[in-house]
Amino acid sequence: MKIEILNAHICDPLNAIDRVAALYIADTKILSIGEPPADWQADQSLDASGLYCIPGLVDIATRLGNSGQAQEQSIRSETQAAVSAGITSLVCMPDSNPVMDSAAQLEYIQQHCQSSSPCHVYLIAALTTGLKGDMLSEMAALKQAGCVGVSNVMHPLASNLVLRRAMEYAAGQGLTVHYQAMDAALQANGCINEGLAATRMGLIGIPNAAETAAVAVCLALIEHTGARVHFGRLSTQHAVRMLELAHSEGAQVSADVAAHHLFLCDDDIPAFDPNFHLLPPLRSASDLIGLRQSISKPVFSAICSDHQPHGADAKLAPFASTLAGASTLETLLSLVLRLVDEDLLSLQQAIALVTYKPAQMLNIDAGSLTAGAVADLCLFDREQEWVLQADTMQSRGKHSPFLEQRFKGKVKYTFVSGQLVYSESS
């Protein structure tokens, strides 16, 4: 199948392309941009006048579903939601039910994804058995089965000694540790940032030090073990500064932030609204400003959704008793574009953080429009406005801190491996 996409504004940060041009696809690969290949005869021609064409988005922290949802169905719904939002490569965290801690479990999910998912799905495996934090997972077997990294997600490790050994072992297997910095003892059952909002609502706060202390310990162990660590979902300004410093001194570290942490702080939480129960928590206004100012720094390799689809019951309780997390795939692109509108990033920088930069960090073949690359594309209307509404969300989870808010930038077509997997009208 030969496809040509005409008149789109192509933005490909890896190759520094930022102009209106034609793009040519043959079967699963991109052939060229600009001039048609010799003897070109398209089977399908798409006039994309007025649209941007970027590499399909790579979202490095998502979940396909939580317990209680039939796995196959939730794989289908969440990956469909992803492509409707221009995301063509999803990375799933291992805190699913059952936990992704064995090669068999990984293979099982991969098989289901092959038959049900319109996009590429990559898996991060558990760092410890059952994410329980005391015994190492079989990392060699997990790597063999295709995991792109290992993580204990938000589950605590029994001790710093376990962290040290897990990092050493992962380094020996050439696996990146995806670390979510949260000192469990300092977290102390907290469910919200320790600040005025917590004080006002009488909720247990999580101090910034729960994140910075964990970052400090992990940085010390990186120096000791030589492990490659990616720090996921940072929420505090101080932790970001620590990582910027380590990165500038040559440490093998990278970081990401969830898109909602670049727009919301704890002052924005309406009284006890569980849509805002997120972990790490929304931090103070000064942390929000700090994160926004740092997002252009080289230590950041990604902005992610931290998508966590929950059923309705998960949030039907008083705030602290609800499950943390929200469905955030569908707002990722618009939020990233908003960073451009707010002059925090150039369009190229912003797109880079959801395409080639996370792809390079994960070492996967995605995120660029280079000739010969897999033809994963997102075509969107930069100006079209839309409103996030629970009943029109594609995800099975209907919780979001952005419900009823207006967004700009609407995905029109999504291609995965040269196939049109989403078009807005269908």
Add this chain to the structure above:
Amino acid sequence: MQHFLTTESLTSDQLTAILDTAESFINADGSSVKKVPLLRGKTIVNLFFEASTRTRSTFELAAKRLSADILTMNIAASATVKGESLLDTLRNLEAMHVDMFVVRHQDSGAAEFLSKHISPGISIINAGDGRHAHPTQAMLDMFTIRRHKGDFSQLKVTIVGDLLHSRVARSQIHALRTLGAKEIRVVAPRTLLPRELEALGVDVYADVESALAGSDVIITLRLQKERMQGALLPSEHEYFQLFGLTSERVALAAEDAIVMHPGPINRGVEISSAVADGKQSVILQQVSYGIAVRMAVMSMLAGNNL
């Protein structure tokens, strides 16, 4: 207003209306009136997920004196233990055609949560939710203060003790601010002070003596025994040494200062017996005023007058 969940967003007029209505339920001797027919035919359910003696029984008495039918359910011992969700418990009780729920729950935000999911026309009164709010307690405290001091605008009020875990203190602070108290001082060990409390409009003091100096109203909070376990405090003894309300410390306050406590008191921990039983103590009056204030809140919600 359909629900009474917190003192935080209420206006001075609303708070004053509650106090004035409560006043109408008080006899000349300070006791509350024995029976009025205001809520005849109404059904009120006391829904207590957490143990309580004073609050539960004064709500019961208040309802009975308003001629309502009242049923008290101690849920801690029944349904939720069997895994029923809070919402399901509420739905089941709703099916019994209740007009008003008085809810106490260990989770902050529980009353607010229920108010969002309850059928229209049914009222929720928050009788204490986690660390968040205990608005009827705060109102009976305001009532007690007003009875003794009259005007709020010249008052220095000092709150001593475990502010971190105290829903009472939070509700008092909001009410005192709205009613225009001149100074609200708080003092506690650093481990029992929530972050950014100053932003609620209070002055945080480091030592109890300066916090009490010249104060017109002293409110001391209960110290839970569990606080020693979480490494929040070294010992009850040291707490009493540093923050316990003794006659010597009360003497630093204004001569006619009143001493209050939401109860139940721990003698020799946050307050000495001499002070608790002394002539400046109004602790038992707080309890009896609690009935009139709760009658006021219940009747005003039922009559849509709040």
